[in-house]
Amino acid sequence: MSTIExxxxxxxxxxxxxxxxxxxxxxxxxxxxxxxxxxxxxTWIDAGPLRxxxxxxxxxxxxxxxxxxAADRLLERLVEGxxxxxxxxxxxxxxxxxxxxxxxxxxxxxxxxxATPVTSGWKVAVDPSIPEPIDLTLPDDCGFDWNDVxxxxxxxxxxxxxxxYLHVIHIAVGIGTRAALDFISNYSDDGSPAPDIAVQMLAxxxxxxxxxxxxxxxxxxxxAA
Numbered sequence: 001m002s003t004i005e006x007x008x009x010x011x012x013x014x015x016x017x018x019x020x021x022x023x024x025x026x027x028x029x030x031x032x033x034x035x036x037x038x039x040x041x042x043t044w045i046d047a048g049p050l051r052x053x054x055x056x057x058x059x060x061x062x063x064x065x066x067x068x069x070a071a072d073r074l075l076e077r078l079v080e081g082x083x084x085x086x087x088x089x090x091x092x093x094x095x096x097x098x099x100x101x102x103x104x105x106x107x108x109x110x111x112x113x114x115a116t117p118v119t120s121g122w123k124v125a126v127d128p129s130i131p132e133p134i135d136l137t138l139p140d141d142c143g144f145d146w147n148d149v150x151x152x153x154x155x156x157x158x159x160x161x162x163x164x165y166l167h168v169i170h171i172a173v174g175i176g177t178r179a180a181l182d183f184i185s186n187y188s189d190d191g192s193p194a195p196d197i198a199v200q201m202l203a204x205x206x207x208x209x210x211x212x213x214x215x216x217x218x219x220x221x222x223x224a225a
Contacts, residue, residue: 012042015054022047039076074106077117081108094178096135111135134205135179144174149183150206153199158219 015037022035026047033048045052051064064072078100085098085108098110107116112130116123136146148171156164168187172180186198196216203212 008042011054012037015042015045018052018054018059019045022052038073040080074117078105078108081115081117081122085110090139092178094135096137096179134183134202135177136205137177137179138175139177142175144171146175146202146206147208149175149180150199150202150208150212153187153202154212154215157199157215 019035019037022045026032026035031048031050033046035045035047035052038044038046038051043054045054046064049063049065051062053060053062082098082100089096089098089110094110096111098108101107101109101114107114109115109127109130111133112127114125114127114130134146138145149168152164152168152171156168169184172184172187183198183202186194189195199212200209203209
Protein backbone atom coordinates (compact mmCIF):
# COMPACT_ATOMS: atom_id res chain seq x y z
CA MET A 1 0.00 0.00 0.00
CA SER A 2 1.37 3.43 -0.96
CA THR A 3 2.21 6.24 1.46
CA ILE A 4 -0.67 8.30 0.03
CA GLU A 5 -3.14 5.48 0.70
CA UNK A 6 -1.79 5.02 4.22
CA UNK A 7 -2.12 8.75 4.92
CA UNK A 8 -5.69 8.80 3.62
CA UNK A 9 -6.72 5.80 5.72
CA UNK A 10 -5.13 7.34 8.80
CA UNK A 11 -6.96 10.64 8.18
CA UNK A 12 -10.24 8.79 7.59
CA UNK A 13 -9.80 6.92 10.86
CA UNK A 14 -9.06 10.18 12.68
CA UNK A 15 -12.14 11.83 11.16
CA UNK A 16 -14.38 8.88 12.02
CA UNK A 17 -13.11 8.90 15.60
CA UNK A 18 -13.92 12.63 15.77
CA UNK A 19 -17.45 11.96 14.46
CA UNK A 20 -17.96 9.29 17.10
CA UNK A 21 -16.88 11.71 19.83
CA UNK A 22 -19.02 14.57 18.49
CA UNK A 23 -22.08 12.35 18.26
CA UNK A 24 -21.69 11.57 21.96
CA UNK A 25 -21.02 15.15 23.11
CA UNK A 26 -23.00 17.52 20.85
CA UNK A 27 -26.52 16.36 21.83
CA UNK A 28 -25.73 17.54 25.37
CA UNK A 29 -25.17 21.11 24.07
CA UNK A 30 -28.28 21.22 21.89
CA UNK A 31 -26.94 19.97 18.52
CA UNK A 32 -28.83 16.79 17.70
CA UNK A 33 -27.87 16.49 14.01
CA UNK A 34 -25.47 13.63 13.39
CA UNK A 35 -21.83 14.51 12.76
CA UNK A 36 -20.78 13.06 9.38
CA UNK A 37 -17.73 13.18 7.13
CA UNK A 38 -19.00 15.44 4.37
CA UNK A 39 -16.45 15.11 1.54
CA UNK A 40 -14.72 12.28 -0.30
CA UNK A 41 -11.30 13.54 0.74
CA UNK A 42 -12.21 13.23 4.43
CA THR A 43 -11.20 16.81 5.22
CA TRP A 44 -14.31 18.14 6.95
CA ILE A 45 -17.19 17.14 9.17
CA ASP A 46 -20.69 18.60 9.12
CA ALA A 47 -22.48 18.63 12.46
CA GLY A 48 -25.69 20.63 12.43
CA PRO A 49 -24.72 24.29 11.99
CA LEU A 50 -21.00 23.52 12.45
CA ARG A 51 -18.37 22.72 9.83
CA UNK A 52 -15.26 21.20 11.35
CA UNK A 53 -12.19 20.99 9.14
CA UNK A 54 -9.05 18.98 9.77
CA UNK A 55 -6.02 21.15 8.93
CA UNK A 56 -2.31 20.38 9.34
CA UNK A 57 -2.19 22.70 12.34
CA UNK A 58 -5.30 21.20 13.97
CA UNK A 59 -9.09 21.62 13.90
CA UNK A 60 -10.94 24.65 12.55
CA UNK A 61 -14.61 25.15 13.43
CA UNK A 62 -16.99 27.52 11.62
CA UNK A 63 -20.72 28.07 11.44
CA UNK A 64 -22.35 27.48 8.05
CA UNK A 65 -25.95 27.80 6.97
CA UNK A 66 -27.92 25.07 5.27
CA UNK A 67 -27.72 26.73 1.87
CA UNK A 68 -23.94 26.92 1.93
CA UNK A 69 -23.67 23.32 3.10
CA ALA A 70 -25.98 22.11 0.35
CA ALA A 71 -24.00 24.03 -2.28
CA ASP A 72 -20.73 22.50 -1.09
CA ARG A 73 -22.15 18.99 -1.17
CA LEU A 74 -23.59 19.52 -4.65
CA LEU A 75 -20.23 20.75 -5.95
CA GLU A 76 -18.53 17.75 -4.39
CA ARG A 77 -20.92 15.36 -6.15
CA LEU A 78 -20.46 17.10 -9.48
CA VAL A 79 -16.67 16.98 -9.24
CA GLU A 80 -16.69 13.32 -8.19
CA GLY A 81 -19.13 12.44 -10.99
CA UNK A 82 -17.15 14.20 -13.71
CA UNK A 83 -13.87 12.58 -12.61
CA UNK A 84 -15.46 9.12 -12.65
CA UNK A 85 -17.18 9.51 -16.03
CA UNK A 86 -14.11 11.02 -17.72
CA UNK A 87 -12.18 7.91 -16.72
CA UNK A 88 -14.95 5.44 -17.58
CA UNK A 89 -16.62 6.65 -20.79
CA UNK A 90 -13.59 6.34 -23.13
CA UNK A 91 -13.66 2.58 -22.47
CA UNK A 92 -17.12 2.42 -24.11
CA UNK A 93 -16.19 4.66 -27.05
CA UNK A 94 -17.37 8.00 -25.66
CA UNK A 95 -14.49 10.48 -25.66
CA UNK A 96 -16.51 13.64 -25.10
CA UNK A 97 -15.47 15.63 -22.03
CA UNK A 98 -17.86 15.50 -19.08
CA UNK A 99 -18.04 18.80 -17.23
CA UNK A 100 -20.33 20.67 -14.83
CA UNK A 101 -22.85 23.01 -16.45
CA UNK A 102 -21.17 26.38 -15.98
CA UNK A 103 -24.47 28.26 -16.41
CA UNK A 104 -26.69 26.48 -13.88
CA UNK A 105 -23.98 24.80 -11.82
CA UNK A 106 -26.37 22.03 -10.73
CA UNK A 107 -25.69 19.22 -13.19
CA UNK A 108 -23.15 17.52 -15.45
CA UNK A 109 -23.23 17.78 -19.24
CA UNK A 110 -22.11 15.13 -21.71
CA UNK A 111 -22.98 16.83 -24.97
CA UNK A 112 -26.72 17.35 -24.74
CA UNK A 113 -27.17 14.73 -22.01
CA UNK A 114 -27.71 16.27 -18.59
CA ALA A 115 -27.03 14.33 -15.38
CA THR A 116 -28.47 15.97 -12.27
CA PRO A 117 -27.86 14.81 -8.67
CA VAL A 118 -31.08 13.95 -6.83
CA THR A 119 -31.78 12.46 -3.42
CA SER A 120 -32.05 8.93 -4.80
CA GLY A 121 -28.95 9.17 -7.01
CA TRP A 122 -28.79 10.78 -10.45
CA LYS A 123 -31.42 11.83 -12.96
CA VAL A 124 -30.19 11.55 -16.56
CA ALA A 125 -32.05 12.92 -19.58
CA VAL A 126 -31.42 14.55 -22.95
CA ASP A 127 -31.80 18.33 -22.71
CA PRO A 128 -33.82 19.39 -25.78
CA SER A 129 -32.62 22.98 -25.40
CA ILE A 130 -29.02 21.97 -26.14
CA PRO A 131 -28.18 21.19 -29.77
CA GLU A 132 -26.26 17.96 -30.14
CA PRO A 133 -22.86 18.71 -31.70
CA ILE A 134 -20.72 16.02 -33.29
CA ASP A 135 -18.14 14.72 -30.85
CA LEU A 136 -14.89 15.34 -32.75
CA THR A 137 -12.72 13.84 -30.03
CA LEU A 138 -10.25 11.22 -31.25
CA PRO A 139 -8.97 8.19 -29.35
CA ASP A 140 -5.27 8.00 -28.59
CA ASP A 141 -3.00 6.81 -31.41
CA CYS A 142 -5.75 7.21 -34.02
CA GLY A 143 -4.41 7.23 -37.56
CA PHE A 144 -7.23 9.40 -38.93
CA ASP A 145 -9.07 12.57 -37.98
CA TRP A 146 -12.46 14.03 -38.85
CA ASN A 147 -11.05 16.19 -41.62
CA ASP A 148 -10.01 12.95 -43.33
CA VAL A 149 -13.64 11.82 -43.12
CA UNK A 150 -14.89 15.03 -44.68
CA UNK A 151 -12.21 14.93 -47.39
CA UNK A 152 -13.44 11.44 -48.25
CA UNK A 153 -17.07 12.63 -48.34
CA UNK A 154 -16.16 15.48 -50.67
CA UNK A 155 -14.31 13.09 -52.96
CA UNK A 156 -17.20 10.60 -52.91
CA UNK A 157 -19.97 13.17 -53.41
CA UNK A 158 -19.80 13.25 -57.19
CA UNK A 159 -17.81 10.05 -57.65
CA UNK A 160 -19.62 7.02 -58.98
CA UNK A 161 -16.98 4.52 -57.82
CA UNK A 162 -18.03 2.41 -54.79
CA UNK A 163 -14.45 2.54 -53.54
CA UNK A 164 -14.87 6.28 -52.79
CA TYR A 165 -17.86 5.56 -50.52
CA LEU A 166 -16.08 2.64 -48.86
CA HIS A 167 -13.06 4.85 -48.21
CA VAL A 168 -15.23 7.15 -46.08
CA ILE A 169 -16.53 4.16 -44.12
CA HIS A 170 -12.99 2.86 -43.67
CA ILE A 171 -11.80 6.15 -42.17
CA ALA A 172 -14.78 6.42 -39.82
CA VAL A 173 -14.28 2.83 -38.67
CA GLY A 174 -10.64 3.71 -38.00
CA ILE A 175 -11.76 6.50 -35.67
CA GLY A 176 -14.12 4.06 -33.99
CA THR A 177 -15.79 6.32 -31.43
CA ARG A 178 -19.52 6.34 -30.77
CA ALA A 179 -19.82 9.51 -32.86
CA ALA A 180 -18.00 7.80 -35.73
CA LEU A 181 -20.30 4.78 -35.57
CA ASP A 182 -23.34 7.07 -35.56
CA PHE A 183 -21.91 8.87 -38.59
CA ILE A 184 -21.47 5.56 -40.43
CA SER A 185 -25.08 4.62 -39.67
CA ASN A 186 -26.40 7.90 -41.10
CA TYR A 187 -23.97 7.99 -44.04
CA SER A 188 -25.00 4.46 -45.03
CA ASP A 189 -28.73 5.21 -44.99
CA ASP A 190 -29.35 5.22 -48.74
CA GLY A 191 -32.68 6.50 -49.95
CA SER A 192 -33.04 9.16 -47.25
CA PRO A 193 -31.59 12.64 -46.61
CA ALA A 194 -29.55 11.23 -43.70
CA PRO A 195 -26.20 10.99 -45.55
CA ASP A 196 -26.26 14.61 -46.73
CA ILE A 197 -27.43 15.83 -43.32
CA ALA A 198 -24.65 13.89 -41.56
CA VAL A 199 -21.95 15.32 -43.82
CA GLN A 200 -23.38 18.83 -43.58
CA MET A 201 -23.30 18.67 -39.77
CA LEU A 202 -19.72 17.40 -39.88
CA ALA A 203 -18.66 20.15 -42.28
CA UNK A 204 -20.28 22.76 -40.06
CA UNK A 205 -18.55 21.39 -36.96
CA UNK A 206 -15.20 21.53 -38.76
CA UNK A 207 -15.77 25.04 -40.11
CA UNK A 208 -15.79 23.77 -43.69
CA UNK A 209 -19.47 24.18 -44.56
CA UNK A 210 -18.84 26.45 -47.55
CA UNK A 211 -16.49 23.86 -49.03
CA UNK A 212 -19.11 21.14 -48.71
CA UNK A 213 -21.89 23.33 -50.10
CA UNK A 214 -19.71 24.18 -53.10
CA UNK A 215 -19.17 20.46 -53.69
CA UNK A 216 -22.91 19.82 -53.56
CA UNK A 217 -23.63 22.72 -55.90
CA UNK A 218 -20.99 21.51 -58.37
CA UNK A 219 -22.77 18.20 -58.74
CA UNK A 220 -26.24 19.61 -59.29
CA UNK A 221 -27.61 19.46 -62.82
CA UNK A 222 -29.31 22.59 -64.06
CA UNK A 223 -31.52 21.86 -67.11
CA ALA A 224 -31.18 24.16 -70.10
CA ALA A 225 -33.78 26.88 -70.39
